[in-house]
Amino acid sequence: MNKKVLIFDDDEDILAICTYILEEQGWQVSTFSNCNSIIEKVESIMPAVILMDNWIPDSGGIVATQAIKQQPKLKHIPVIYFSANNDIRSLAQQAGADSFLAKPFDLEELENVVNHSFVQNPTLH
Template identity: 65%
Template sequence: MKKKVLIFDDDVNILELCSIILTECGYEVATSETSHDIIEKVSEMHPDAILMDNWIPDIGGIEATQMLKRDERFKNIPVIYFSANNDIKSLAEKAGADAYLAKPFDLDELENLIKTLI
């Protein structure tokens, strides 16, 4: 059975690029440009990993990640925080993410990070 990755980012180009790369790696990929219904989206897909952008509308990556980590059903799903912020490490820690990836990122680094966490 294919592993599933759910990507939250408001940049359509990043969603498309990540979807193509991860699909080619054999993952089932779903995307979202907003985070206001994050619990519903995660409930529907049951992803094996989540990529979370810092600037995702409507509630932002930090709050969205914290909501997931507080929920007993989803707290063990690895969240990779990704952003172009200089302080990505501290943002990821504040959010409670399992890992982080600075934008722009190397595609091999993205693949390897997901493989490591799943």
């Protein structure tokens, strides 16, 4: 079973918290603090779920998510958009993300949205 999650966020504290929580849930976590060479990064890991921050350097989460969703062999991977923006829902839609998670988030909410994205996509396991 492919329980790999890839997290793009430039906040080291968020990366550390998410890594800890998701590893406790049995996920294999990989993180990046920028979205440079986004396609190569995703292809090298082929995660079951991606968490994408809106304000990720250099191109930003919208452009990075759109790039992933334009790739035939990556577009099936659920992208969970997460940000502290008030308009997170519209940003996630603009990016083409599959779901979203508003920051700050409850740790149980993080677990639920990641696990739900995984279960909803049977092509990944």
